[in-house]
Amino acid sequence: MLKTIRSQFMLALGLLITLFLAKSLLSFNIQSSFIDTLDNAKQSVTDLSLVRELQRDILDLQRNLLIFKEKPTDANAFRFEAVLARLKENLQKLALMDLPEDYRQYPLRLEEYLLQYAKSFAEVRRDRHQRDDLLEKQLKEEFVTVRELLVELQTRLDGPQQVILRRAKEQTDKAEMAYLNYLLTPDFTDVSGFNNGLLKGIQGLRTLPESEPRDKLLVLLNSLLAQFEHLTRLTRNYDFLVNVTMAGSANEFLYLVRDLNNMLTTRLTSMGDEVLAEVRHNQWQSDLFSLGGILIAVLTALYFSRRITHPVNHLTRVFRALARDEAVDHIPQLRRKDEIGMLARAADVFRARNEQTKHLLAQAQQLIEQQEKLNQELADEKQRAEAATLSKSVFLANMSHEIRTPMNGIIGLVELCLQTRVTNKQREYLQKVAQSSTILMSLINDILDFSKIEAGKLKIEQIAFPTESLLENVLSNAGMRAREKNLNIFCYASPDLPDTLIGDPLRLTQIMLNLTSNAIKFTETGQVNLRLMHEPTEENGLNLILEVQDTGIGISESQRGEIFTAFTQADGSTSRRFGGTGLGLSIVRHLCEMMEGDIQVQSELGQGSCFRVRLPLQAGGAPGPLIPSYPLPGRLAYLNKGQTGYVDYRYLQALAGDYQHFPYADLDSLRLLMERQDCLLVDIGSKEQFSILAPHLETLADKGVRIGIVTATQPHPLPDFIRETSGFSCLSHPFTPSQFGRFITGLLNKDKRKGPVKNASGLPKLSGHLLLVEDNPINQLVVGEMLKSMGLTYDLAEDGRQAVNKINNSPHYDLVLMDIQMPELDGYRATRELREQGFDKLTICGLSANALPQDREKAEQAGMNDYLTKPIRRDELFDCLEKYLSPSTAADQNS
Numbered sequence: 008m009l010k011t012i013r014s015q016f017m018l019a020l021g022l023l024i025t026l027f028l029a030k031s032l033l034s035f036n037i038q039s040s041f042i043d044t045l046d047n048a049k050q051s052v053t054d055l056s057l058v059r060e061l062q063r064d065i066l067d068l069q070r071n072l073l074i075f076k077e078k079p080t081d082a083n084a085f086r087f088e089a090v091l092a093r094l095k096e097n098l099q100k101l102a103l104m105d106l107p108e109d110y111r112q113y114p115l116r117l118e119e120y121l122l123q124y125a126k127s128f129a130e131v132r133r134d135r136h137q138r139d140d141l142l143e144k145q146l147k148e149e150f151v152t153v154r155e156l157l158v159e160l161q162t163r164l165d166g167p168q169q170v171i172l173r174r175a176k177e178q179t180d181k182a183e184m185a186y187l188n189y190l191l192t193p194d195f196t197d198v199s200g201f202n203n204g205l206l207k208g209i210q211g212l213r214t215l216p217e218s219e220p221r222d223k224l225l226v227l228l229n230s231l232l233a234q235f236e237h238l239t240r241l242t243r244n245y246d247f248l249v250n251v252t253m254a255g256s257a258n259e260f261l262y263l264v265r266d267l268n269n270m271l272t273t274r275l276t277s278m279g280d281e282v283l284a285e286v287r288h289n290q291w292q293s294d295l296f297s298l299g300g301i302l303i304a305v306l307t308a309l310y311f312s313r314r315i316t317h318p319v320n321h322l323t324r325v326f327r328a329l330a331r332d333e334a335v336d337h338i339p340q341l342r343r344k345d346e347i348g349m350l351a352r353a354a355d356v357f358r359a360r361n362e363q364t365k366h367l368l369a370q371a372q373q374l375i376e377q378q379e380k381l382n383q384e385l386a387d388e389k390q391r392a393e394a395a396t397l398s399k400s401v402f403l404a405n406m407s408h409e410i411r412t413p414m415n416g417i418i419g420l421v422e423l424c425l426q427t428r429v430t431n432k433q434r435e436y437l438q439k440v441a442q443s444s445t446i447l448m449s450l451i452n453d454i455l456d457f458s459k460i461e462a463g464k465l466k467i468e469q470i471a472f473p474t475e476s477l478l479e480n481v482l483s484n485a486g487m488r489a490r491e492k493n494l495n496i497f498c499y500a501s502p503d504l505p506d507t508l509i510g511d512p513l514r515l516t517q518i519m520l521n522l523t524s525n526a527i528k529f530t531e532t533g534q535v536n537l538r539l540m541h542e543p544t545e546e547n548g549l550n551l552i553l554e555v556q557d558t559g560i561g562i563s564e565s566q567r568g569e570i571f572t573a574f575t576q577a578d579g580s581t582s583r584r585f586g587g588t589g590l591g592l593s594i595v596r597h598l599c600e601m602m603e604g605d606i607q608v609q610s611e612l613g614q615g616s617c618f619r620v621r622l623p624l625q626a627g628g629a630p631g632p633l634i635p636s637y638p639l640p641g642r643l644a645y646l647n648k649g650q651t652g653y654v655d656y657r658y659l660q661a662l663a664g665d666y667q668h669f670p671y672a673d674l675d676s677l678r679l680l681m682e683r684q685d686c687l688l689v690d691i692g693s694k695e696q697f698s699i700l701a702p703h704l705e706t707l708a709d710k711g712v713r714i715g716i717v718t719a720t721q722p723h724p725l726p727d728f729i730r731e732t733s734g735f736s737c738l739s740h741p742f743t744p745s746q747f748g749r750f751i752t753g754l755l756n757k758d759k760r761k762g763p764v765k766n767a768s769g770l771p772k773l774s775g776h777l778l779l780v781e782d783n784p785i786n787q788l789v790v791g792e793m794l795k796s797m798g799l800t801y802d803l804a805e806d807g808r809q810a811v812n813k814i815n816n817s818p819h820y821d822l823v824l825m826d827i828q829m830p831e832l833d834g835y836r837a838t839r840e841l842r843e844q845g846f847d848k849l850t851i852c853g854l855s856a857n858a859l860p861q862d863r864e865k866a867e868q869a870g871m872n873d874y875l876t877k878p879i880r881r882d883e884l885f886d887c888l889e890k891y892l893s894p895s896t897a898a899d900q901n902s
Contacts, residue, residue, distance in 0.1 A: 011345045019307040026303060030296040037289040044282045051278055054104050055271040057097055061117075061264045064094045069257050072128065079135045087128065094121055101267075110270060113263050120263075124256040131248050138241045146234055150183055153227050160220040168215055175211035178204045179228070186235060193242050198235075205232050318347045325354050329361055418878040419789030426796070467601050471627035472512035474504060478539065478743040480516050485523040485537070486720065486741050494527060495534035495720045497653075498741040502634040502661035504541050506745075507627035508551070514598050515622070519553060521595050522618050526557035533558030533615070534720075537741070544623070551624050556617040562610040570608070595620075633744040634661040640755065641684035644669060646677065652690040653717045653740060658747055659688075674703050683711030686755060691716050694728055701733060708735075715754045772798030773885075775821035775892040779803050780810040780837070781854065782829045786877075790824065790854075793881050797888065806830055807837030814841060820849065822891055825871065827855035827862075835869040842870040850891045854879065 071087040098121065102114040157176050164172055182204030209228050215221050318340050328335050335358055340351040421440050429437065482498055489496040519537070526535045538554040562570060570592050599606045602622050610616035643666040645652065645659060659666045669677050681687060687707060691697045697716075708714050716737045718725050726737040738750045777794060779801045781787045787803060794801050802820070804810035806829045814820065827834040838851050853866040856877040866874045873887055 016311070019303075019310070022303055023300065023307070026296065026300045030293070030300065033289075033292055033296060037293070040285060040289075044278070044285060048275065048278050048282065051271060051275045055268065055275060057100055057104075058264055058267045058271055061094065061097050061101070062261065062268065064090055064097065065257055065260050065264065068094065068124070069254075072131075072253060075131075079132070084132060091121070091125055091128075106267075107270070110267060113267055117260055117263055120256045120260045124253055124260070127248050127253045127256065130244075131253070134241050134244055134248070138238060141234060141238055141241070146186065146231065146238070149227050149231055149234070150186075153179060153224060153231070156220045156224045156227070160215075160218070160224065163218065163220070164215070171211050171214055175208045178208035178211065180204075182208065182231075193239075198239055201235055202232065315347065318343075319350070322347070322350050322354055326357065329354065329357050332361065413785070414878045418880070419793065420785070422881055423789065423792045423796075467514060468511040469509055469625075470512070471507055471509050474500075474506050474508055474633060475743055475745045477508075477512055477515055477519070479746075481519040481523060481537070482741045482743060484520055485527065485535070488524065488527045489535060489720055489741075490723050492527060492530070493721050493723075494530055494532075496523075496527070496537065496741045497534060497719075498537045498539075498743065499655050500539040500633060500744050501541060502657055502744055503632050504539065504744075505549070505626040506631050506633055509625040509627045510551075510622070511602065514602065515551075518595050518598055518620060518622075519555075521592070522553070522555040522620070525592065526555050526559065526616070526618075530557045530559035530615075548623060548625050551620075551622045553620040553622070554617060556615065558615040561612045561614045562608065562616055563612040632661065634658060634748045636662065636664060639663050639686060641682065641686060642667065643686050643688075644677065644681065645688045646671065646674065647690035648692070653719060654688060654690070654747070658744060661744075662748060662751055671700070674700070678703060678706060681707055681710065681712045684713075686713045686715065686751070688715045688717055688751075691718050691725065691729065693722070694725060697725075697729055697733075704735070705733070713754050715750065771894055773888055773892045773894060775799055775888075776819065777801040778810060778813060778820045778823045780805075780807065780824060780829070780834065781826045782806055783826075786826075786854075790879060790884070793879070793884055796881070797885060799888070799892075807832030807834060811837055811840050811844075814846065814849070815844070822850045822852065822888065825851050825853050827853055827857065827866070834871075835865060838869045838871055852887060852891075 068087065068090045071083065071090055075083040075087055095118075098114060098118050101117070104114075106113065157172070157179070160172060182201045185198075185200035185204060188200075205228050209225060212221055212224055212228070321339050325335055325338055338351055338354050338358070340347050341355065342348065343351065417440070421437050425434065425437050478498065478500060482496075485496055523535065523537060534557075536554070536556040538552075538556070540552040540554075542550040542552065544550060596606055599620060599622065604620060604622035606621075607619045608616060609619070643659065643663045645654060645656075645666055646669050647653070648671055656668075677687075687704075689700065689704065691700070704714050714735050716726075716729050716735050718729075718737060718739045720740045723739075726739045729735055729737050736750065736754050738747065742750070777799055779787065779790055779794070781790060781803070782805050791801060791803070802813060804813055807825075808831050810823070810825065811832070814823070825834040825838060829837075832840075834853055834855070838853075841849065841851070850873075851871045852873040852875060853871045854875050854877065855862060855866075863874045872891070875883060875887055
């Protein structure tokens with residue numbers, strides 16, 4: 008049973024635990040007994056403190072009684088009663104004490120003495136009050152009256168009667184003096200003096216003739232005798248209660264309390280001796296148990312040291328030798344049946360396993376060599392995959408360049424052709440070619456952007472840009488597409504949105520264009536709403552919120568999870584009907600994530616969709632609102648069909664602060680209210696509606712009211728019809744907040760209603776002589792015709808080498824349009840050579856079909872001043888050249 012180390016250890020542990028439990032039980036009993044004794048001692052100390060407090064309180068009570076006797080005020084009486092109440096409370100505690108049999112009646116006796124003491128104090132207080140009333144309200148007043156009557160009687164007497172009256176007055180004064188002395192120190196002599204003085208005074212007054220003053224004096228003097236006798240009785244009773252009755256009660260109370268104090272002191276001393284004896288006895292028992300525990304622990308340690316520690320040390324040395332691959336001839340303790348024997352046998356097994364491990368190590372070495380070979384193959388495959396990805400990016404860039412080059416010719420020639428005289432049928436065909444070219448370029452841009460996102464090459468810029476330009480770029484494109492499908496498109500931007508933002512305007516425009524283009528593409532009838540709002544955040548930041556809502560085909564719940572997947576549309580069957588690559592929303596989602604924003608969609612099949620984008624941006628500099636307030640010369644009124652119209656009420660509030668709204672039904676009353684310098688905005692939805700309202704508006708215009716017409720996107724010929732027939736200023740959706748503000752201010756600055764106004768076609772002329780470096784004949788023709796239409800002259804160079812030579816031979820060019828990819832010498836190297844040769848002030852603008860951001864950076868590094876991406880549009884080319892060339896004068900145009 009005790010063959011294993013575990014059983015031996017458990018036996019020793021059991022003995023130690025038994026001894027520990029016995030010692031713990033003894034300690035517990037000792038502690039319990041000690042605690043009980045301490046509790047009793049503590050209670051005895053508390054009881055003794057209570058008894059001593061009773062002693063102090065009775066003495067304090069006597070002191071307050073004497074103070075009250077000398078100065079019987081309410082404050083002294085209150086202090087006396089407070090001490091009396093504390094004594095009663097302590098007596099109640101004393102009654103709860105565990106007293107010996109002989110002392111159990113003490114609390115009742117003490118309570119009786121205290122009750123008697125309280126009753127006596129009540130009598131003292133009552134007698135003192137009566138005494139004070141007798142002195143203040145009767146004796147003093149009667150003595151004053153006596154002196155007054157004596158003076159009055161003296162005026163009526165003469166001769167010997169005056170002598171008698173003076174003697175009576177002297178006796179009365181002696182009686183008053185004895186009365187006052189008695190008040191200070193009550194004495195029987197003063198009582199006799201008072202009575203004798205008043206009696207002699209009465210006898211003398213009786214010898215005087217009868218009169219009303221004399222009779223009153225006799226009555227008062229007899230009253231004084233009676234009242235003084237009452238005063239002496241009160242004083243004697245008062246002194247007896249204080250000096251005898253109450254002093255005796257207090258002495259009896261003190262005697263009983265001292266007896267209790269002696270008893271409790273003796274009991275506390277005896278209890279202390281018992282505690283000391285108990286502690287000594289318990290200490291002896293504890294020491295005995297501790298000595299036994301130490302002895303058992305020492306014997307156990309010696310036993311286990313011999314049976315366990317030494318064999319374990321031997322086996323440890325054996326294991327260390329085996330770990331070092333040293334030879335081990337003998338393993339001790341193999342015959343033991345306990346755990347040491349098991350450990351020894353394990354060492355023997357470990358020795359056998361060592362031999363097997365050597366063989367396994369050799370096999371592992373072979374496996375490692377094979378793994379290294381596989382890793383090398385994996386690295387080679389990774390390099391090939393990266394090379395393939397790079398080849399794909401290069402292929403897409405080259406493909407984009409190769410497609411953009413002929414597309415530049417197609418789009419440019421179509422644009423030039425549309426500026427010539429063509430038949431309506433030819434113009435329709437050319438516009439469809441231009442539209443198809445634009446769609447093709449949009450697809451190419453989507454594929455290129457997706458490739459850059461997938462390769463991680465797309466970078467997000469952080470630059471300041473005007474909010475107005477962002478809206479104008481999007482609305483100019485979206486408005487044209489909406490008009491092509493006869494859709495209404497409405498734009499609302501929060502008027503307090505900062506006019507300058509910090510972010511990536513190109514990618515923001517791309518997000519807004521993709522969403523609005525999608526909305527227009529999938530909407531057959533109805534309208535598209537574009538809303539731009541913001542939420543302020545900390546440190547001059549804001550969350551830009553973009554919502555695009557349409558009344559199109561909608562998206563089912565099962566399809567919403569797939570619309571942001573690349574090359575996927577919500578319904579595959581719509582790809583033929585609506586076209587597109589399925590990359591637009593995927594690109595939007597990636598751009599939102601790269602800008603640390605998010606995009607959400609709400610939609611129902613057949614009910615339209617609403618895409619909501621939130622992007623964190625910063626306000627630039629000291630931004631102002633999109634619509635600044637404007638001082639109006641008169642009132643601003645808004646006339647429409649009902650509660651909602653084509654102008655958001657917040658635009659009107661931001662512009663004027665206050666305005667009036669009228670429905671069509673109130674037009675007659677409006678004619679009476681509006682005066683000169685007032686401004687009226689009117690919603691017009693159709694020609695018929697305008698024809699009905701036109702006479703009324705004409706009347707208002709004749710009064711000097713400024714009339715402004717606001718129309719929806721459709722019907723799009725309506726604004727031209729209104730201008731041609733009435734001359735009123737028109738603003739059509741979609742428009743930006745700033746465009747609305749400029750429309751209102753322009754309306755207010757008109758002196759009178761003007762005739763029909765049409766926009767001038769074409770761009771202003773520029774002055775200068777250029778060098779066009781382009782190797783493609785079609786692009787030479789397209790760009791050349793654009794330059795001619797701007798009033799510019801140019802020379803042609805077909806490659807970079809020819810361009811360098813022409814500039815060296817005749818350095819008179821105002822600007823160089825430099826193609827990037829050309830044979831022999833490309834645009835980058837040609838620009839570097841020109842800069843190295845000293846042509847630092849020559850303006851060089853790059854032309855390339857490569858649209859990656861790094862291509863623009865390479866152009867700047869090569870020394871180019873600007874960069875245009877093919878296909879080149881006439882407006883974009885003019886904007887670029889206008890920065891470096893001066894406008895053409897009349898003389899230039901005539902020449």
